[in-house]
Amino acid sequence: MEEFFEDALIEAVVGGDEFPPRSLAATAHDALLEACDRLPCAFAILEPDARPSMMNSAFRTLFNPSVPVDAGDPDLVRLAGGDVRSLRSVDGRAWPVSTVRLGGGRILVTVEDRSAPAGTDLTERRDALTGVANRVVLKERIVQMLAEPEQDRQAALFLLDLDRFKTVNDTLGHAIGDKLLCRVVERLRSTVRKDDLVARLGGDEFAILQRSSRQPEAAKALAQRLVDLVGRTYLVDDHILNIGVSIGIALPPADGTEPDRLLKSADLALYRAKEEGRGRFRFFEQEMDARAQARRALELDLRRAFALRQFEVFYQAQMSLQDRRIVGFEALARWRHPQRGMVSPADFIPVAEEIGLISQIGEWVLLTACREAARWPGSHRIAVNLSPIQFSNPGLVETVSAALATSGLAPERLELEITESVLLDNTAATLAILHRLRTLGVRIAMDDFGTGYSSLGYLRSFPFDKVKIDQSFIRDMPTDGDSAAIVKAIIGLGVSLGISTTAEGVETEEQLNRLRAEGCTDIQGYLLSKPVPAAEVAAVLNRIPT
Numbered sequence: 001m002e003e004f005f006e007d008a009l010i011e012a013v014v015g016g017d018e019f020p021p022r023s024l025a026a027t028a029h030d031a032l033l034e035a036c037d038r039l040p041c042a043f044a045i046l047e048p049d050a051r052p053s054m055m056n057s058a059f060r061t062l063f064n065p066s067v068p069v070d071a072g073d074p075d076l077v078r079l080a081g082g083d084v085r086s087l088r089s090v091d092g093r094a095w096p097v098s099t100v101r102l103g104g105g106r107i108l109v110t111v112e113d114r115s116a117p118a119g120t121d122l123t124e125r126r127d128a129l130t131g132v133a134n135r136v137v138l139k140e141r142i143v144q145m146l147a148e149p150e151q152d153r154q155a156a157l158f159l160l161d162l163d164r165f166k167t168v169n170d171t172l173g174h175a176i177g178d179k180l181l182c183r184v185v186e187r188l189r190s191t192v193r194k195d196d197l198v199a200r201l202g203g204d205e206f207a208i209l210q211r212s213s214r215q216p217e218a219a220k221a222l223a224q225r226l227v228d229l230v231g232r233t234y235l236v237d238d239h240i241l242n243i244g245v246s247i248g249i250a251l252p253p254a255d256g257t258e259p260d261r262l263l264k265s266a267d268l269a270l271y272r273a274k275e276e277g278r279g280r281f282r283f284f285e286q287e288m289d290a291r292a293q294a295r296r297a298l299e300l301d302l303r304r305a306f307a308l309r310q311f312e313v314f315y316q317a318q319m320s321l322q323d324r325r326i327v328g329f330e331a332l333a334r335w336r337h338p339q340r341g342m343v344s345p346a347d348f349i350p351v352a353e354e355i356g357l358i359s360q361i362g363e364w365v366l367l368t369a370c371r372e373a374a375r376w377p378g379s380h381r382i383a384v385n386l387s388p389i390q391f392s393n394p395g396l397v398e399t400v401s402a403a404l405a406t407s408g409l410a411p412e413r414l415e416l417e418i419t420e421s422v423l424l425d426n427t428a429a430t431l432a433i434l435h436r437l438r439t440l441g442v443r444i445a446m447d448d449f450g451t452g453y454s455s456l457g458y459l460r461s462f463p464f465d466k467v468k469i470d471q472s473f474i475r476d477m478p479t480d481g482d483s484a485a486i487v488k489a490i491i492g493l494g495v496s497l498g499i500s501t502t503a504e505g506v507e508t509e510e511q512l513n514r515l516r517a518e519g520c521t522d523i524q525g526y527l528l529s530k531p532v533p534a535a536e537v538a539a540v541l542n543r544i545p546t
């Protein structure tokens with residue numbers, strides 16, 4: 001009874017296609033279907049009129065028979081009548097089958113591995129978890145499709161990537177993640193037509209080969225349905241889960257006449273869909289190829305940049321509003337490339353994060369900044385940015401500790417800036433790392449505050465030393481009432497929590513005066529100084545008193 005009320009409450013709050021809540025019988029039914037999908041054989045149960053009333057995914061993948069409402073699948077009718085002992089799969093191969101008469105005139109049809117044609121293993125052709133076709137089958141189908149006469153070749157290749165699936169897996173565990181994947185597959189299957197193929201390529205990546213003569217309209221309609229359906233709420237073992245899907249679509253022959261080229265085009269379109277904010281679909285466009293090549297060239301240059309010593313660290317002053325003295329500097333990475341010129345970290349840091357170079361760059365910036373700051377006159381603080389990716393590196397605390405030891409910098413002079421996204425994933429582990437860093441004696445600042453999702457909760461979860469107010473609010477403060485109100489609220493929060501506040505991107509005296517009037521403790525921005533090379537730090541210190 002209690003469970004009913006809880007579920008009814010969830011239903012009222014969330015809505016979605018998985019509600020009303022599933023009963024125990026429905027859950028058992030799900031488990032049975034999942035078990036059937038995992039059996040090392042393909043099977044179906046035929047009604048007396050040869051209508052398949054149940055089939056596992058392997059059977060559907062191989063034969064794709066007419067759906068239950070349609071009694072007319074001729075192969076199944078012949079099989080039920082005992083006229084044939086084999087079935088032809090969608091790729092044209094004949095598969096020997098066994099039949100067993102069940103009660104009520106039903107027939108159990110099974111295709112087992114041992115009865116597969118020579119050289120073919122049923123379990124090797126489908127995904128073990130979800131039962132749908134695997135990459136091998138997908139490629140075969142693409143090859144077949146591309147070999148068809150042009151008028152029959154109308155198809156669209158979809159590549160799908162689930163949004164936020166990793167968070168579910170990481171926070172709730174793989175068992176829930178696996179169940180969620182099976183539910184996603186159910187929805188994909190329910191959305192496609194009989195002639196379409198659903199395949200799992202691994203992890204949370206899926207593909208659909210859609211057959212329709214109405215391209216691109218049919219692909220667009222299916223993509224819209226998929227984004228809507230996959231994005232609806234799921235209830236898995238009492239967990240309410242919300243994920244989304246990003247989709248890239250390639251249309252043959254324009255986007256590829258070879259399977260690999262077609263897959264690549266769909267992949268580039270998927271990449272663009274993710275780049276544009278996820279939860280959407282994109283068709284491949286030729287321009288994506290040029291961009292991908294430019295991006296590959298950037299990656300190659302970035303990989304070489306270390307060996308060629310093209311990185312530098314610039315420093316931007318931070319000033320106390322109480323006495324207008326410099327209290328510290330932020331270390332900002334710079335990449336000086338002989339042909340590209342000075343590449344902005346806004347452009348290369350995300351690429352470095354994606355290709356796994358960020359920890360190396362981050363460590364180098366940290367050590368360089370600590371070494372240079374240790375040589376400055378006075379005891380100004382040095383702030384260094386930490387990428388969220390660096391938190392998945394198990395040696396982060398040791399790296400910081402080694403940088404302090406090697407440089408001789410006093411720990412209290414080092415401030416590590418993290419963004420809210422660090423706390424988004426795997427919060428318990430991240431908090432443990434933050435506490436260990438704090439134990440070293442370093443300060444921890446929350447960067448770009450106000451741009452994330454649940455800023456207030458994060459401020460409660462860890463005793464930050466400083467909050468940096470994102471420069472977008474400072475820029476808009478004089479003209480936009482909402483930004484001014486947000487700045488005021490963040491400063492007020494800092495005062496109440498005893499955390500200092502640094503306004504980023506201060507460019508005018510007007511902004512400075514308003515920030516001081518509101519009680520902001522420090523500022524950073526072009527008004528004081530642009531980021532400068534190490535050799536010019538002394539000049540900044542001479543210009544602005546310390």
Ligand SMILES: Nc1nc2c(ncn2[C@@H]2O[C@H](COP(=O)(O)O[C@H]3[C@@H](O)[C@H](n4cnc5c(=O)[nH]c(N)nc54)O[C@@H]3COP(=O)(O)O)[C@@H](O)[C@H]2O)c(=O)[nH]1
Nearest residue numbers: 332333345346349365385386387505506507524525526531
């Ligand atoms: N993980 C790491 N991230 C890094 C590192 N070095 C930089 N970054 C991040 O890259 C983003 C872009 O940095 P950058 O181009 O250096 O821009 C910084 C300032 O130059 C800019 N700024 C400062 N004052 C002003 C101003 O008055 N006007 C204006 N238009 N821009 C200004 O703001 C950036 C400082 O940002 P923040 O770190 O949020 O304080 C940026 O997100 C860097 O964090 C690195 O080593 N690792």
